[in-house]
Amino acid sequence: MNYKILNFTVFGDVRGSLISLESNKSVPFEIKRVYCIYGTNPEQDRGKHSHKELEQIVVCLNGSCSFVLDDGKKRAILTLDRPDVGLYIGKNIWREMKNFSEKCVIMVLASEYYDEKEYIRDYGEFLKCLES
Ligand code: TYD
Numbered sequence: 001m002n003y004k005i006l007n008f009t010v011f012g013d014v015r016g017s018l019i020s021l022e023s024n025k026s027v028p029f030e031i032k033r034v035y036c037i038y039g040t041n042p043e044q045d046r047g048k049h050s051h052k053e054l055e056q057i058v059v060c061l062n063g064s065c066s067f068v069l070d071d072g073k074k075r076a077i078l079t080l081d082r083p084d085v086g087l088y089i090g091k092n093i094w095r096e097m098k099n100f101s102e103k104c105v106i107m108v109l110a111s112e113y114y115d116e117k118e119y120i121r122d123y124g125e126f127l128k129c130l131e132s
Contacts, residue, residue, distance in 0.1 A: 001069060001074055002090030003069050003087065004088040005078070005087060006026070006086040007084065008085070019083060021057075027057055028088065030111065031110070033109075033114060034110070035107075035108050037105075037106040037108070038105045042099060042102075045096055046096075047095045048094075049095070049120060050094045050119075051091055052091060052092070052129070054112050055088070056110050058087040058089065059106070061105040063081070063104030063105065064099070064100075064104060065081075065101065067079075068096040069093050070095075070096075071092065071093055071094070072094070079099075080106075094123060
């Protein structure tokens with residue numbers, strides 16, 4: 001499946017920790033957009049879509065949440081709970097976000113500007129697109 005766990009280099013000392021993310025270096029694409037999700041509700045799942053071209057890296061900066069990834073054949077469930085780990089999600093992966101902890105903060109680095117036309121928000125359509 002087209003996803004990867006990225007372990008970022010942490011510069012840590014008695015003052016705390018620092019992580020630096022750079023386009024085409026620790027991040028395997030040119031970053032065109034950054035967005036954050038916060039104020040989530042453990043009862044309310046998010047995501048439930050795929051992207052035709054978009055690549056993303058998801059980092060859980062605080063708290064934790066689960067990602068369900070699906071390529072039409074297999075499903076993987078991952079928990080993100082630390083800021084020095086990124087979840088790379090390639091194109092044509094259905095994703096669902098669940099089990100948001102209290103004060104969960106998610107940062108997403110994206111390879112393209114926001115474009116609603118590029119989303120597939122229907123699971124049946126997602127499966128159909130994989131065949132073509
Ligand atoms: P949505 O796709 O439902 O969030 P998620 O699937 O990550 O839970 O997006 C919520 C709203 O935010 C929707 O109206 C689209 C808008 N939006 C933008 O305007 N720009 C963006 O970069 C993103 C990710 C969403």
